[in-house]
Amino acid sequence: MFQGYDPAACVPDQQAYVDVAAPILDTYCNGCHSDPPAFGAPLPLTDYDALIAGIPGTRPVDRLAHRSSARTMPPPSSTQLPHTDLDSLVAWATCGEVHPSPDVGVSINAEVYQASVxxxxxxxxxxxxxxxxxxxxxxxxxxxxxxxxxxxxxxxxxxxxxxxxxxxxxxxxxxxxxxxxxxxxxxxxxxxxxxxxxxxxxxxxxxxxxxxxxxxxxxxxxxxxxxxxxxxxxxxxxxxxxxxxxxxxxxxxxxxxxTEWFMRDLGPTGFDVPEGTSEACNETKVAEPMMLLAGMPHMHQLGVEMHQVVERRDGLFEPVFDLEGWNFESQRFYRYDRRLEKGDRLHTWCVYDNQTGAPSQYGEATTDEMCYHFAYVGSPP
Ligand code: HEC
Structure with a gap:
């Protein structure tokens, strides 16, 4: 299931079950995995003793760790766990040894930056x-x-x-x-x-x-x-x-x-994030030729998509990246190796889905929103 993880060595903590795991299971799983189970779910996930009973590796707790970190549970039509809850649940079920990858669900048409010197x-x-x-x-x-x-x-x-x-x-x-x-x-x-x-x-x-x-x-x-x-x-x-x-x-x-590289924060500021779906965008005019080496898209909790395109002086558009399935826990650098010319325009925009019941806005608090592409830029050789 997980590389190097030995379920026989793990009896998940009972107090952390009460404090951490049970509330998550109740919110995201036990609408179906109730006792008795509903909507076709094969077993309840509501009782500590039952969760840890059985042969290590096939106990309900092992199966729930596996299915939730593979993101095959809850079913696609149900509300998905935010990554921190997923992490807490899997950490509890595996005695803290395993972190699920935060990248699950993130799709982007750029490569994760990797260089080895x-x-x-x-x-x-x-x-x-x-x-x-x-x-x-x-x-x-x-x-x-x-x-x-x-x-x-x-x-x-x-x-x-x-x-x-x-x-x-x-x-x-x-x-x-x-x-x-x-x-x-x-x-x-x-x-x-x-x-x-x-x-x-x-x-x-x-x-x-x-x-x-x-x-x-x-x-x-x-x-x-x-x-x-x-x-x-x-x-x-x-x-x-x-x-x-x-x-x-x-x-x-x-x-x-x-080359001296600088980190630039490209993207709009001062925008509103009303309830429902909204977008924020801006345009940065390239003042002198520069290399765009790599960058890290950054939004907070309400972001769902982020995009950046270069509009060349001749009017052609070239995507830098299109990111869908934003996950706050998966903040990666992606590689672009792209040369920008004087007069090019960089368009950066974010899409938000605000279901919190209250409007939000640009700001630094985690309940506020951001739309930055933190990019490494430098002068071309
Ligand atoms: C909408 C109902 C629903 C929700 C919500 C749901 N499940 Fe399920 N679950 C099912 C159904 C139906 C199956 C049987 C089909 C399958 O295995 O995919 C199942 C199967 C499973 C299994 C496989 C059991 C086995 O025999 O190995 C596990 C483990 C599981 N779910 C864990 C979870 C966890 C953990 C959550 C919450 C994070 C969750 N489920 C949320 C309906 C649900």
Missing amino acids: PDLIDLPTFDVVADDYRVERDTLDMYRCFAMDVPVDEERFIRRMQVVVDDARVLHHAVLAIDPDRVTEGRDEFTCFDFPYRETPFLYAWAPGTDAFDFEDGGLRIRPGDRIVVQIHYNNGAGVVGVRDRSGIRVFHGPVKG
Whole structure:
């Protein structure tokens, strides 16, 4: 079922069943998997003892972990689990050993950025990591930031970024941001739901399965005096006790040489997200030739689609990417390697489906919305 997972070694926690798993099962499963079951469902999923009874590997709890992480349950016509609930449910059912891939359901006509430059792993590094952060037994959806001064004494280029996994049972995703204006001054650890801040652009994002990001040429400039921040999303669905975590991102840096890449946030701001379906879009005029290396589409919870196209000066349109099935937990960098010319126009738009019963709008809080393509751009050689 899951690679390297031994169900015989796992008896899912009873208290976490009550606190975490049962509410999720009640919401998304037990309309059918009731006792007695309804609508053709073959078994109830309503009782802890029954869930864990049987031969490990074929217990109801094993089957529910398998079917929900394969996204073959609930049936397509029923309300689907948000990824954090899916993660909590599977974490509970597998004693925290397995993270379902956040990419299930996401479709995009661009390749996940992957580059491997062997020499980069020999470069000097520093880690931006949690400081032995205590994750409580009932911590769900906690966004915690850890910030520090960039430990370099001359300007350098970041050439590679990769995750440092300490306690995989609670680590849900991590993003790295740069803080040149030192807005995090004096705050080395804080809760940060509404991230990234305007002043602290993303450098890199990791979710289970994401590869390291290697720049084949050049990198991102860091300077002595900059701050650097990692935001970690913790989710202790399995109810693991006594976790202290030191996960984060490892930064590999080299001399300032080659293309300097910048992160630009392309996309509309200041828009409304009324109830029902709506769109937000904008247009960015390309002022000088540039390379669009890679980028990470970013919306919040109400986004369902995101698109970007280049309108060339001769009026032709070329897609950069079309993303459907947006999932907040699957924030990936995609590769474009595209040259943009002076006078081209980049159109960026997002589609929202707001069923919350209240209007939303552009903003930084998780209940607000965004429509950014965080793109690595640089000057062409
Ligand atoms: C709309 C009704 C419905 C909902 C909601 C639903 N199921 Fe099912 N489930 C079924 C039906 C019908 C079957 C039998 C057909 C099949 O296996 O696909 C089934 C089969 C299963 C099985 C296979 C049992 C076996 O014999 O191996 C598992 C496990 C399961 N569901 C888990 C879940 C979980 C977990 C959820 C919620 C995350 C869920 N289901 C939500 C209707 C539902």
